[in-house]
Amino acid sequence: MSDTELPEVEPDTELDEDDRLRPEFVRAVQEAVAEGDVDEARALVEPLHPADIADLFELIPHEDRASLAKAVSDLLDADVFAEMNDYVREDLIDALEPHQVADLAAELDTDDAVAIIEDLDEDDQRAVLRALDPDDRAAIEEALSYPEESAGRLMQRDLVAVPEHWTVGDVLGYLRGQEDLTTDFWEVFVVDPGHHPVGTCALSWILRTPHWVPVADVMQREQTLIEVDMDQEEVALRFQKYALISAAVVDGEGRLVGMITVDDVVHIIQQEAGEDVLRLSGAGEGDINEPxxxxxxxxxxxxxxxxxxxxxxxxxxxxxxxxxxxxxxxxxxxxxxxxxxxxxxxxxxxxxxxxxxxxxxxxxxxxxxxxxxxxxxxxxxxxxxxxxxxxxxxxxxxxxxxxxxxxxxxxxxxxxxxxxxxxxxxxxxxxxxxxxxxxxxxxxxxxxxxxxxxxxxxxxxxxxx
Amino acid sequence: MSDTELPEVEPDTELDEDDRLRPEFVRAVQEAVAEGDVDEARALVEPLHPADIADLFELIPHEDRASLAKAVSDLLDADVFAEMNDYVREDLIDALEPHQVADLAAELDTDDAVAIIEDLDEDDQRAVLRALDPDDRAAIEEALSYPEESAGRLMQRDLVAVPEHWTVGDVLGYLRGQEDLTTDFWEVFVVDPGHHPVGTCALSWILRTPHWVPVADVMQREQTLIEVDMDQEEVALRFQKYALISAAVVDGEGRLVGMITVDDVVHIIQQEAGEDVLRLSGAGEGDINEPxxxxxxxxxxxxxxxxxxxxxxxxxxxxxxxxxxxxxxxxxxxxxxxxxxxxxxxxxxxxxxxxxxxxxxxxxxxxxxxxxxxxxxxxxxxxxxxxxxxxxxxxxxxxxxxxxxxxxxxxxxxxxxxxxxxxxxxxxxxxxxxxxxxxxxxxxxxxxxxxxxxxxxxxxxxxxx
Missing domain, CATH: 1.10.357.20 (SLC41 divalent cation transporters, integral membrane domain)
Structure with a gap:
């Protein structure tokens, strides 16, 4: 919460009972931007969740988006862009310099960074990739080499994989010792020496098992492997059918190359299920933000x-x-x-x-x-x-x-x-x-x-x- | 895998490339059942994932379901029923005795047990509830007291809640010490003395934080609380909007009463998004298993x-x-x-x-x-x-x-x-x-x-x- 006073709109009342931004709130932000009152615009937008900031940009008209973006530029972090509708995001990204886009992309998981970069035209893509550091660049270039709407574009490469001869204690020590591990993971993948996944361990099992037990004894051996070129709709159906939280992505040789988590798939499930009504009626994508x-x-x-x-x-x-x-x-x-x-x-x-x-x-x-x-x-x-x-x-x-x-x-x-x-x-x-x-x-x-x-x-x- | 030989169908070929049961496999099971060859039917069905056993029952005609159920009765565990279409489940449940349904229900998380019991007629409901042990009965009766399609029906009551003055080490000790904790959880809820949620801790943070740190310092304070009477569609939209893995459910006084996890919501997201095309066309629920x-x-x-x-x-x-x-x-x-x-x-x-x-x-x-x-x-x-x-x-x-x-x-x-x-x-x-x-x-x-x-x-x- 900001210390600035919030006139007109009380804190916690930005959202209506259906969790949508209230029209009065949206109007207040638009007015602040129109009047050039940057401080008020920032004060209004700052308490919002990134998903709500993304919604705000979708709800205001095209022509107001650039000035709002300028007013709240420091609040426009990678999370906001990750949540934003493709067309609205393109609108804003087009207004940014390649190095600014690169800064955003570097902050994101591979999958979200790819979602932003894949929409750029080729020159801009190259400029952004050049501005990234070599590790991020390699990861994103590899993701871009997979077909659109495939598991390879959807997966993140940051995951936790451990050898099968480790004990639970080894895993705990490793997790605590590594500084630059990803923070959002729900399962640990167990791999053989050829980096082929052989099982998964939910974090809750690791937490509840004595240190001396080998992970091979607690891991679940049967797991759903996602091939890297699998279509995202198929990926979504698998997650749903087997109630998965995360799944290992493997390349043609069966080696672990990435992981997909359920939060990346939920959007796809919703989108694919909703697409039928749009396609049956001949309305194409049916995106209300499409030009x-x-x-x-x-x-x-x-x-x-x-x-x-x-x-x-x-x-x-x-x-x-x-x-x-x-x-x-x-x-x-x-x-x-x-x-x-x-x-x-x-x-x-x-x-x-x-x-x-x-x-x-x-x-x-x-x-x-x-x-x-x-x-x-x-x-x-x-x-x-x-x-x-x-x-x-x-x-x-x-x-x-x-x-x-x-x-x-x-x-x-x-x-x-x-x-x-x-x-x-x-x-x-x-x-x-x-x-x-x-x-x-x-x-x-x-x-x-x-x-x-x-x-x-x-x-x-x-x-x- | 069973040791019995699998004639006709090779292991790992039950599913086609779209992850559906192959028609030849389904036919082989139907033939085995029709010929009264219980051993072969069991041998075919045993290697299947519970979700696929559920699919198998949906794919075979109504009149074959009871005999297949008899042949593979020991494979029909709670997981299979949880994955099954409502109408097909009712078909099978109707053929079971109340104490058998109670045994199934006792194995399940509250939300899945409720899904099975809420479809029974009132006499059967009472008979099943009587056959349950008092703790399970109380949990299910409470869930049934919430409106249909509300968060109260969807939530599970087994969750991990810890007081805010604990350290990470306290949490680890507690998790390791409790025998009858739920095994599937992804976050720990932090509560105040009045049992109101004040924050959540992803398991990955707990694993990566030194033991002496208070949970209050690593927990995320901003969290999405679900009111117990919230409609399931609204719950699904929140999960999607804020990319939640699990969320605390609170009663009218704001006390933590349960938790909803994303795997329970994925089905709803898919169903709600797909419903529009069915409703717009005047096809009602559009369930192909409906009488x-x-x-x-x-x-x-x-x-x-x-x-x-x-x-x-x-x-x-x-x-x-x-x-x-x-x-x-x-x-x-x-x-x-x-x-x-x-x-x-x-x-x-x-x-x-x-x-x-x-x-x-x-x-x-x-x-x-x-x-x-x-x-x-x-x-x-x-x-x-x-x-x-x-x-x-x-x-x-x-x-x-x-x-x-x-x-x-x-x-x-x-x-x-x-x-x-x-x-x-x-x-x-x-x-x-x-x-x-x-x-x-x-x-x-x-x-x-x-x-x-x-x-x-x-x-x-x-x-x-």
Missing amino acids: VRLTVRTRLFWLVVNLGTAMLAASVVGLFQGEIAKFALLAVLMPIVSGMGGNAGTQTLAVVVRALATNQLTSSNTVRMVTRELTISICNGVSLAVLIGLGTFLIFGNRDLSIVIGMAMIINNLIAGLGGVLVPVTLDRMNVDPAVSSAVFVTTMTDVGGFLSFLGLATLWGLGG | VRLTVRTRLFWLVVNLGTAMLAASVVGLFQGEIAKFALLAVLMPIVSGMGGNAGTQTLAVVVRALATNQLTSSNTVRMVTRELTISICNGVSLAVLIGLGTFLIFGNRDLSIVIGMAMIINNLIAGLGGVLVPVTLDRMNVDPAVSSAVFVTTMTDVGGFLSFLGLATLWGLGG
């Missing part, structure tokens, strides 16, 4: 694809123009059939995409899933058919029209259920992310299926004549 | 709501039956306008719902978000208008029709952008989960908006005449 230009480009791409499929569906309607001209009620009711199919398809799609993403749906239970979804489609299709059939009869008094719309409703629900499972499962087998493109296929199927079944049946039934 | 009857009920509810709004939209089309009868091309093109509005609205909705769920969108930046989405809507609306206008002109050679559909496209994209932000933000302000019901409102707006703008403009323009 508008990029957002427009991503979304427009998917809208244009959808425009193509909408025109395809419209061309199906076009086949029945004659019937519609004679019996315009068909045009009134047809969007109900196609729309309801779309809704049912989206339900199935959402469930299947999540089940695939969480490894709950594999080839072992695909047939069961298809049966399940078809059962649900039939139940819901029949219920909706009865409702819409009755409604149509009550409103228009046309028995044949009621039967036709009911039958079309059942057919389109079946199409929705079948497409909702088979499209994402097929894409997944072809190693295409089912969240990205399933929706286009499924809604095309339900649009075309809805128009074709309703207008087609109506024509066969002679409703247009 | 079909429940799934039908949830999905049918949302489909019927959608049927109502589809009929509302259809009634708008009904107003223009005369024009459609005269100029059936209107019926062909109208689904394009409403459908594209729906797509654009869904994009915006997905982004806004995620931004709200992750606390990135607050009242501080709502106006900015509305402006941003309107800008995007205008850009995309104009682009789509040009495309569809040109397309319509090239195909049908009707200049007026091209202008009308282009104008309608821009209007409906604006409706989509505005609705996509304002509907979820308004629901959120009213403390309604925006993921649950936003989609119905927004698609109704874009359906009605699309039909009304296109058919209305066409009528005003005299296209139907």
